[in-house]
Amino acid sequence: MKNENLSYVKLENKKNIKVKYPKGIARRREERAFWIFVSPWIIGFVLFTGGPILASLFLSFTNYDVLTTPTFAGLDNYVKLFGDNLFYQSLKVTVYYVILSVPFTIILGLGLAILLNQKIRGQAFFRTMFYAPSVVSGVSIAFLWSWLLNPDFGVVNSLLSSIGIQGPGWFTDASTVIPSMVLMQLTSIGSTMIIFLASLQTLPDELYEAASIDGANHLTKFFKITIPLISPVILFNTIITVIASFQVFTQAYVITKGGPDWMSYFYVYFLFDTAFSQFRMGYASAQAWILFIIILGLTLLSLWISKKYVHYEYDNK
Structure with a gap:
């Protein structure tokens, strides 16, 4: 019997039985594993590359000397x-x-x-x-x-x-x-x-x-x-x-x-x-x-x- 929503598990007694195990769950597990493995790079990029890049773009329009709060300066x-x-x-x-x-x-x-x-x-x-x-x-x-x-x-x-x-x-x-x-x-x-x-x-x-x-x-x-x-x-x-x-x-x-x-x-x-x-x-x-x-x-x-x-x-x- 063909059913795309079911997976088959072969047991030791060689009998094939139907298990209500949607393939969507397996796909979500793979996606979750993917994001877990790439998360160190994403976190590092946001904290040490992407974040500073955006921050520098904002600071380029301000007067900022590290010790005081940035003040907007436009294109000065x-x-x-x-x-x-x-x-x-x-x-x-x-x-x-x-x-x-x-x-x-x-x-x-x-x-x-x-x-x-x-x-x-x-x-x-x-x-x-x-x-x-x-x-x-x-x-x-x-x-x-x-x-x-x-x-x-x-x-x-x-x-x-x-x-x-x-x-x-x-x-x-x-x-x-x-x-x-x-x-x-x-x-x-x-x-x-x-x-x-x-x-x-x-x-x-x-x-x-x-x-x-x-x-x-x-x-x-x-x-x-x-x-x-x-x-x-x-x-x-x-x-x-x-x-x-x-x-x-x-x-x-x-x-x-x-x-x-x-x-x-x-x-x-x-x-x-x-x-x-x-x-x-x-x-x-x-x-x-x-x-x-x-x-x-x-x-x-x-x-x-x-x-x-x-x-x-x-x-x-």
Whole structure:
């Protein structure tokens, strides 16, 4: 007998009996189990991510110094921000860093991934060695590079002076502080490299074999096969790197404190200084939302431009 509202339970005596056990109860139990298992994430998101985001949006329209009750200020914080010289200075410094850092990270990360994709002895060791620094604390990395690039007793300048070259001031010179911080990215490209490496390992060998039969050299294979096939991964890494570059903070906080001559006064450092040195939480919240709008705009622009240059596997299906 068929009845969608009944479940059958097979007992040890091999007899099938009808049990009045609606399937709706089983479904509700599954739903309840689902919500129980995801509840830690939901609670964490509401308390530590979603809640603070909404709170910062509200505070951006207020004057709030932590110690007193917020007072509504309308758009005053945004008006003041666009008239603040430090806003433009911090944005200029950050954009300069992004322009140098993003191509450097993407090109070097892809180059390392191609090298580590070769079948050589000790392949696993080299992959681990290049990836490991990316999981080290940013503060530790900053202290390490501040010692390596110290103009007085640093290892790099000591090596340069041994061959008769006068080393630059690195972090103490306004003209080299940003390039020095971009150079510091050498220790942070492991995550970019490992994503590129994973994508390279999924490429079909048949395409390269066919190209070799047609007489294509390594450079042609790279630009005609490799780059188009991994273009979605290039887009992903580019967007992630742009977002991370706009949020640069640790290097300036640990090494330069925004100097020299405000040339490492990054936008997030400006936000941090406003919030936790001056306790102008309303003004800092407005800064945070402007940063969010900038990053969102750049991300959407990247996705729009990518429609012409990024090729997905399902495009020709």
